Amino acid sequence: MCPSDVSTQWHAFLSALPKCEHHVHLEGCLEPDLIFTLASKNNVSLPSPSENPAYTSIETLSERYGHFSSLDDFLSFYFIGMTVLKTQSDFAELAWTYFKRAHEEGVHHAEVFFDPQVHLERGVAYRTVVDGYVQGCKRAESELGISTRLIMCFLKHLPLQSAQDLYHTALKEGDLDFEGRDPVIHGLGASSSEVGPPKDLFRPIYLSAKERGINLTAHAGEEGDASYILAALEKGATRIDHGIRLVEDPALMERIAREEVLLTVCPVSNVQLKCVKSVGEVPIRKFLDAGVRFSINSDDPAYFGAYILECYCAVQEAFGLSLAEWKTIAENGVKGSWIGEERKNELLGRIDECVKRFEGVL
Ligand code: HPA
Ligand code: ZN
Numbered sequence: 340m341c342p343s344d345v346s347t348q349w350h351a352f353l354s355a356l357p358k359c360e361h362h363v364h365l366e367g368c369l370e371p372d373l374i375f376t377l378a379s380k381n382n383v384s385l386p387s388p389s390e391n392p393a394y395t396s397i398e399t400l401s402e403r404y405g406h407f408s409s410l411d412d413f414l415s416f417y418f419i420g421m422t423v424l425k426t427q428s429d430f431a432e433l434a435w436t437y438f439k440r441a442h443e444e445g446v447h448h449a450e451v452f453f454d455p456q457v458h459l460e461r462g463v464a465y466r467t468v469v470d471g472y473v474q475g476c477k478r479a480e481s482e483l484g485i486s487t488r489l490i491m492c493f494l495k496h497l498p499l500q501s502a503q504d505l506y507h508t509a510l511k512e513g514d515l516d517f518e519g520r521d522p523v524i525h526g527l528g529a530s531s532s533e534v535g536p537p538k539d540l541f542r543p544i545y546l547s548a549k550e551r552g553i554n555l556t557a558h559a560g561e562e563g564d565a566s567y568i569l570a571a572l573e574k575g576a577t578r579i580d581h582g583i584r585l586v587e588d589p590a591l592m593e594r595i596a597r598e599e600v601l602l603t604v605c606p607v608s609n610v611q612l613k614c615v616k617s618v619g620e621v622p623i624r625k626f627l628d629a630g631v632r633f634s635i636n637s638d639d640p641a642y643f644g645a646y647i648l649e650c651y652c653a654v655q656e657a658f659g660l661s662l663a664e665w666k667t668i669a670e671n672g673v674k675g676s677w678i679g680e681e682r683k684n685e686l687l688g689r690i691d692e693c694v695k696r697f698e699g700v701l
Contacts (some may be wrong), residue, residue: 454492
């Protein structure tokens, strides 16, 4: 399950460590074999081999995934892959399959992204998508004991109007209702191409959502420089997805540390999308030294070939962190989660217990 070179004891510890995942796109969990299976079940045509030879077979597609040249190169496959999802049970099964794997790898709390705009554009109803994912989340909560949160992403390569329509649909459906009850969708995010679309594209939506008390995050500082991170904070994001280019702006890094903004770092994704040459180039050490809170995440595991445990092991292999540093990382993930104090304390207790268990071993 994990090809890294970390020792058996470290692997056992990182596996047992209660983890939170805050940056995984459910559509990024569509494995190549499932893409072909669902395409056939739902009569969806994938590109023909003459249009795109990568779609000749499961093997050629998997092979092509190992050679992404950039974020946009990856996205061109990601947006094709998700077109095979059609029914509520397709969405529910996809979410359930992710949660099962995450649970096996020691995830206790998962905040997962989904991208409705592409589904709506091709005629899938908003409720089909949301109800399917909610079904997967509820099953994970009851059968696996994982706590879950859904984060709806707006796509930066599409016009603002499309995002506004989606936002208003979610409001009208009551899914973003934060008053008095647990909302169906716990937060909003922004993903897709970074360099190109205006940095402030979703500002009106974010400002409106902020007034309603809705949790806000945004992909920033992945391919784009630190000014994208600043723009995300200025429009109300309290969490940053990726954020690795924060190190280029020490003053902003100090602010992020002071304001306890969580970065959801995805080290293997960064390597696969050529943002860095190796996991060792991801600024994990700099963030630890500067007191910047971050979690470690898989992003699109079916495309990048690594689920969360492998991402943790890759970080250990590159940085040789101490038990105390891993404790801090795990605790900061809990503190930055969009859950109540009671669940946070429960998870912090489990982390403490696990670290104590390994103190004599590592
Ligand atoms: N960046 C931006 N958009 C995305 C990503 C990513 O890493 N993964 C899926 N959509
Ligand atoms: Zn992402």
